[in-house]
Structure formats: structure tokens, C-alpha cells
Amino acid sequence: MASATYAVFERYMVLYKRLWRASLFSSFALPLLFLASIGLGVGQYVGELGGVSYAQWIVPGVLASTAFQMALGESTYPVLGSFKWDRSAHAMYATRVSIWDMLRGWLLYLVVRVQIAVAVFLLVVWPFGGLASPWALVTPLVAAVLTVAVAAPVTAFAASIEHDSYFALLFRFVMIPATLFSGVFFPVEQLGWLRVLAYVSPLWHAVVLCRWATLGEVTPWPAWAHVAVLGAFVVGGLWWARVAFARRLRD
Amino acid sequence: MAEPLIQARGLVKRFGDFTAVDGIDLEVAPGEAFGFLGPNGAGKSSTMRMISCVSMPSAGELRILGRDPRVEGPAIRARLGVCPQLDNLDPDLNVRENLTTYARYFGLSRAQARAKAEELLEFAQLTEKASSLVEPLSGGMKRRLTIARAMVNDPDLVLLDEPTTGLDPQARHLLWERLFRLKQRGVTLVLTTHYMDEAEQLCDRLVVMDRGRIVAEGSPRQLIEAYSSPEVVELRFGLDELAGLVPLLQGVGERVDPLPDRLLLYAKDGDAAVNEVHRRGLTPSSVLVRRSSLEDVFLHLTGRTLVD
Amino acid sequence: MMSVAVARRLVRSLDQGVSPRRVGAVVNRNVGALRSGASYWLVLLSGFFEPLLYLLSIGVGVGALVGEIPLGDGRVISYAVFVAPAMLAASAMNGALAETTFNFFFKMKYAKTFEAILATPVRPFEVALGELSWAMIRSAFYTAAFLVVMVVFDLAEPWWALAAFPATLLVGLAFGAVGMAASTFMRGWQDFDLLTAAQFSLFLFSGTFSPVGAYPPVLEAVVAATPLFHAVELVRGLALGQVGWGLLGHAAYLVVMVAAGLWLAARRIQRVLCA
Numbered sequence: 001m002a003s004a005t006y007a008v009f010e011r012y013m014v015l016y017k018r019l020w021r022a023s024l025f026s027s028f029a030l031p032l033l034f035l036a037s038i039g040l041g042v043g044q045y046v047g048e049l050g051g052v053s054y055a056q057w058i059v060p061g062v063l064a065s066t067a068f069q070m071a072l073g074e075s076t077y078p079v080l081g082s083f084k085w086d087r088s089a090h091a092m093y094a095t096r097v098s099i100w101d102m103l104r105g106w107l108l109y110l111v112v113r114v115q116i117a118v119a120v121f122l123l124v125v126w127p128f129g130g131l132a133s134p135w136a137l138v139t140p141l142v143a144a145v146l147t148v149a150v151a152a153p154v155t156a157f158a159a160s161i162e163h164d165s166y167f168a169l170l171f172r173f174v175m176i177p178a179t180l181f182s183g184v185f186f187p188v189e190q191l192g193w194l195r196v197l198a199y200v201s202p203l204w205h206a207v208v209l210c211r212w213a214t215l216g217e218v219t220p221w222p223a224w225a226h227v228a229v230l231g232a233f234v235v236g237g238l239w240w241a242r243v244a245f246a247r248r249l250r251d
Numbered sequence: 252m253a254e255p256l257i258q259a260r261g262l263v264k265r266f267g268d269f270t271a272v273d274g275i276d277l278e279v280a281p282g283e284a285f286g287f288l289g290p291n292g293a294g295k296s297s298t299m300r301m302i303s304c305v306s307m308p309s310a311g312e313l314r315i316l317g318r319d320p321r322v323e324g325p326a327i328r329a330r331l332g333v334c335p336q337l338d339n340l341d342p343d344l345n346v347r348e349n350l351t352t353y354a355r356y357f358g359l360s361r362a363q364a365r366a367k368a369e370e371l372l373e374f375a376q377l378t379e380k381a382s383s384l385v386e387p388l389s390g391g392m393k394r395r396l397t398i399a400r401a402m403v404n405d406p407d408l409v410l411l412d413e414p415t416t417g418l419d420p421q422a423r424h425l426l427w428e429r430l431f432r433l434k435q436r437g438v439t440l441v442l443t444t445h446y447m448d449e450a451e452q453l454c455d456r457l458v459v460m461d462r463g464r465i466v467a468e469g470s471p472r473q474l475i476e477a478y479s480s481p482e483v484v485e486l487r488f489g490l491d492e493l494a495g496l497v498p499l500l501q502g503v504g505e506r507v508d509p510l511p512d513r514l515l516l517y518a519k520d521g522d523a524a525v526n527e528v529h530r531r532g533l534t535p536s537s538v539l540v541r542r543s544s545l546e547d548v549f550l551h552l553t554g555r556t557l558v559d
Numbered sequence: 560m561m562s563v564a565v566a567r568r569l570v571r572s573l574d575q576g577v578s579p580r581r582v583g584a585v586v587n588r589n590v591g592a593l594r595s596g597a598s599y600w601l602v603l604l605s606g607f608f609e610p611l612l613y614l615l616s617i618g619v620g621v622g623a624l625v626g627e628i629p630l631g632d633g634r635v636i637s638y639a640v641f642v643a644p645a646m647l648a649a650s651a652m653n654g655a656l657a658e659t660t661f662n663f664f665f666k667m668k669y670a671k672t673f674e675a676i677l678a679t680p681v682r683p684f685e686v687a688l689g690e691l692s693w694a695m696i697r698s699a700f701y702t703a704a705f706l707v708v709m710v711v712f713d714l715a716e717p718w719w720a721l722a723a724f725p726a727t728l729l730v731g732l733a734f735g736a737v738g739m740a741a742s743t744f745m746r747g748w749q750d751f752d753l754l755t756a757a758q759f760s761l762f763l764f765s766g767t768f769s770p771v772g773a774y775p776p777v778l779e780a781v782v783a784a785t786p787l788f789h790a791v792e793l794v795r796g797l798a799l800g801q802v803g804w805g806l807l808g809h810a811a812y813l814v815v816m817v818a819a820g821l822w823l824a825a826r827r828i829q830r831v832l833c834a
Contacts, residue, residue, distance in 0.1 A: 010648075022749050022752050024754075025752060025755075025756040026756075028758065029756070030756075033759070033760060033763050033764075034763065035761075036764075037763035037764055037767075037768055037769075038617065038763075038768060039775070040622070041560075041764075041768055041769035041773065042617070042621055042625065042768050042769050044769065044773055045625040045626075045628055045638070045769065046621070046624045046625050049624060055623070058623040128609065165601075165602055168602040168605065169601055169605060172602075172605040172606070172608060172609055173605065173608070176609060176612055177612055180612050180613065180615070180616030180617075180620075181612075181615075181616060181620070185616060185617060185620060185621050186621050186623065186624055190620055190623055
């Protein structure tokens, strides 16, 4: 039921209108600060990488990692809270809204949030020559797929746990390592055999796709293979989320 | 008679080894105000969750609005209004937004949702609080808002799980008065409660549940007539003597029930029974003659006092 | 002027008799809380990994792209050696702030822990000292473990690592005291977004990942006024064995933070909870 999905989406947008200020820093300022500190600051000592300046080289990485961190971060406390604290998920489910409607509306909202952040980021870096190719216009699409690939399984996880202290562990043992070792700041080839860890990180696949789009850098695997991995995260995550929601709402 | 809105045969709900609802039968007709009465853990809330098509029956037959909740959950829920035991209002939205957002879940257009919200704010006497966030509202206001929210889709059936638990007496009476209005409008109400006075105030018909089963069914009056007597005398003595006194009261009224702190005498005529007690040379420290209530019915049926 | 008033105030609090036993009791409560929840242990432990991961990613990973970096005194060192002391200082800051901000605020506002404690003979100043001591234990645990890692990976000489340890304690104390004072002004969780933003900005721009000398002059001047810069300079100076009078200036900055933070925190706890 499309309109039920839209009603769910609308609810999150009404919330966002009230709470957007709180996310200004993490959505808009943080990626630019990272770019300045590492890209420009450390970049002076790096010189060129792959034929472009280091700052240019990490632009697509920072873009994808922004989508990754937003999708992951937003899918933690708010999701658990909707089952445990304000019980808004139960309120929705008492109406004609189905579990699919809830998931679709929620993920659509996250995609829109990420698109706004990505658009602002692109507009800021564009004048500085951060984008070498017109294919950069594809990056929002990659960011959207990455958002769902990350948000769906994390939403499922958040709907499955009883206590929010697991989130601190998720941030420290999943989000931060994934951000630091998924080819955002240096090529994963440097990791030696540890690079297989990057292969299971959806962020790495999105980073190489974005780098291909903005700089024309050849992807390590065929592009369709990277897309397929992200697709697997989407499908697996949605399936898990549906099961987790049903268990929580129906018991 | 019109087709029943709720129809259950041998309805069972199990959680692992625990059987919360143990084979109940019931029917609720359009326009009725129907109550589930029982202590905590009797299976009322589990039954309500099955009726609201959120929790699936473990066994038995259940039809809501003539449909099967296992197959047509969302379609049935589209015609229900649910007021859960724990308020699940949106704390980040204001009062009006809580109503409009919820209305959108039911597919109302924005304009319809706004109009409906104004009407319901009026009904819940919250018009002045429309722009306030939910958090600072009193318990009674929050509950009225939850009930108003349950009305946004003009439901065929309104489900209220312990609507007045935790409210102060004034808030309860205001809420009863609002619910009574709904009833007058012909809205079908199904509610659970562990308050006798609430069941007597609101319900045309009710079932008493205990340990997952229905132990009695009827109108409040019928139940009192069937399981109690028109009047009850409460006698208090020194604490230790109670059990020993029962034989001495044989034949006074219809029945004697010793509680830990007092004796209950069930009688057609309370004053006559008190006279008889005095005539037998007993001197209670206090005597209270009152009308029989559902509390007495429950005590009789389960042998336990109803405490929450 | 400020520091004289602070010192006088501190002496007066001490005159009233700070009891080490009562301060110990406040610390003890936190140790008890630690034992009660398995997940809190894990969360606590995990705090150690964050700076380590940054060291591996930026220090070693990006370091491989950078190669060597010139220090002010003409020496040239590997990039990982340059970043490691900065991560150490940031780790001391994060460890202390985690206890004195989020956890402290929760105890004050929601768990009503302090209300219960202050109903006993324990005084507000003792609560502040007790909480700070606990934050220091946490922070010291992180920095000690991190120093061991630095020595094992040959990023610091053992004796200089030992010399840097007390400096990290001072860093923890300084941020802990100021964080605690800031927590007493917090109105709700939304204010913590500001704190997180500030903490992260400091982390990125305090001479942590590249020498401040290479920043634009305006940014360099701003950074020179912020606390993590002084913490990084002090810890890096000791860890790399670059000892000079300048280190005393950085240390003095942190000492003032300790005194001002403690004084303000105790005063605010008194006002918020004993009103």
C-alpha cells in the first residue's frame, strides 16, 4: 500500500523538521572537517595519489563514509526506541500500516536524509575541483544504495536487542573500524591479506564505486560485482529486518 | 441479530510453556460495550492483542469484523481504534501532530486529517493544548489524547486496554464521561479493566477472566445476582478470632466469607443480617452494610481478592 | 586573578575537611556499578581500541603514503611516530570525558545517584573529587595500555613513554574537571551534540594529524588557544624526548583547567542538587 508507506515516511519528516538542528554537525560539518584535517592537512605531506591530489582522492571516500555513518547511526537508538521507549512502532502497527510499509517508509526517509547531506557535500567540494568527472552525478545513487545496504541490517539488529549498550559496541567494533579500513583514507591493498575484511564491508564497495565515478579510477572488481555485494546486503538486511520487526510486534 | 464484530471459539495464546489464554469463546455484537474483568495475568491483555490483530492466536478460531486476522490483519486494523495499556504517543510531536500523523497512517488526506484532528481535540478537551508537546501533559490528558487518536479513522470497533489505570479519580470520571459519549453514538467498545466500578459504569456485558479462562459472563447486574446477593455486610473483629467465628454465623444471610481482616456476610437484607449477628451475642468492632458489587462476584468466583 | 580566587576557594574547601574515605566511597560506587553489568565492562574496554584503530589507519595506513615528516627542530620522524602521541593525548581526553560527561550527567539527572549520595555526610566537593578520581582511573587505564602498544611497536622509547604517562594523567584530570563542570550546565541530551562536535573538532585540528605550523595562520592562532593542542604538545614533547621550557607552559594551561573545572563543578553540584 503505497500511501501507507508514504504516511510512515511523512511521520519521520515531521520529526526531522523538529530535530534537524541536532544532526547539522554530523551530517554537514563533520565530513568537511575530515576532508580539511586529513585531506588538506595530512595531504600536504602525501602529495599525489592515483594522479590526483590526496584531498581529491579522499573526496569520494569521505562522501561514501558520510552516507555509511548516517545510515548506521540513525538506525540505532531511534529504531530501538520506537519499540522500547516511545513504542511508536507499536502505535503504527495498530493501524493498517504493515511491516513492509514501516520498513519502506523508514528507509526512504534515511535515503532522503543522506541525499541532502551528499548534495551539500558535493556542492561544497565542487568549486575546489574535488570532482574530476561528470560521472560524479552517479555518486548520490551509490550513496542511496549504500544507505539501504547498511540501514536495513542495522535496523534489524536494533529491533532484535533489548539493551542499548550494544550500540556502543557496534560503533566501536563495526562503524569505526569500517570507516578507517574501507579504503576511505588509503588504498586497502596496503592492508595485505587483511584486505578481505574490507571485502565484507559495504562501505568499501561504495567507496570504490564512488572513486570510479568521480576520478575514473578502475574498480578492483568489475563494477557489477561491487553492486551485487551491496544488493546482497540490501536483500539480506530487509529480510532480517522483516523477521525482527514481526517478532517484536507480534509475539 | 447483526453479525457479531468479534467471534472467538476455543481461542488459545501460548508463550512457550505458559498458556496465557486457555480456550475462550466469546461474541461481541455491534453497539455493545463489552468488558474483560480480571486481575493482572488473567489473560485480558493477551486476548486484546489478538483481537487487535497484532498477536496471532496459537490455536482456535477468531474472526474480527467477519474476517480472519491471520490473513487480513492490515485490512482489519484499518477499521479498529486501539488504545493500548501503555501510552505510545509520539513524544517528539505536539498534540495536534500526534493526531494528524496517525490519521495519515489510515490514508486520510492532509486536509481530512487536519479537520479530524480539530474535531477530536474538541472531543478530548485538548484544543488549548494542541501545540504543546506530549511530555508535559498530565496522565489524564495523555490518555484522552490516546483515545482521541484511536478515533481518527471512525473505527467500527474501539479497543481499550485498562483505560483508566494509574489515573486520579477526577481524571477517571472525566474519561468515563467521554467514553460514555462514544457509547451513546453507537460505537462498539471493548475494554479490559481490573476496576469493578469501571466495569459497572461502562459495560453492558462482561466476562470475568481468571488464569486464562472465562469463569463467568453476563451483565453486571446478572453477575451480581447470580454470584452474590443484593447486599453485603462487612464485619470486623479482633484479628485472631475470624475463622472461629464462621460456625457461629451459620445461617445468617446466604453465605459467610472470611477474609484475612474481615468477614463478609452475603444477604438479601443487610440490616436484618446485622440484627441477627447482634442477637447471637457477637459484638463486631465495626459494621458496614453495602450494595453488592462485582468485587464480591470476583471474590466468589476465584476465592481471591482483586488487587493490582 | 581568576587562578588566585580558584586557589583560595580550593583551600577553603580543603579547610572544611575533604575526607579521603568519603571520596573513596564515591569511587567505590562506580567500581560496584562496573561489576554489576557485563556490557559496561565491554564498553569500557572498547574505549581503548578507538585511538588504536586511528593510529593503525591514519598513522600506519596513511603514514605509508606520507613517509616521513619534519619536526620543528630539524629532526625527521616517521608519520606514525608523529601521530601516536597525539592519539595518546586524545585517548586521555576521551576516557576522562566519557565518564565526566555522559555518565556523570546520567547519574545526576536520571539515576539521581548524587541526590542519594548527598543525603549522606558526603559533600558536593567530595562527589566531584570522587567522580574525577574514577574518570582518572579509566583514563589512566587507556593511556597506560596505549603507551605499552607504542613501546611494543617501537613508536616511543620506553623511558620517554614512562615520562609521558604522568602527562597523560594531567590531560585526563584537566578534561575530566572541565567536562564535569560543563555537564552541570547541560539541559538535556541535545546539548551533548554540541559537546561531541567540539570534542571531534579538537580531535581533528589540534596538531594531531599534521603539525600546526602547516595550518593557515588564522587557524593556527585559534588552535593555540584550545586545550587539546596543549595536551598534544605536552605529551608529544615528552614521548619524543623533545624537552624544553615550552612544555611547562602547556602543563600550566592544563593545571588551570583542573583547578577551574573542579571549583566550578563543586559549586554547580551544590547549586543544582542542594538548592
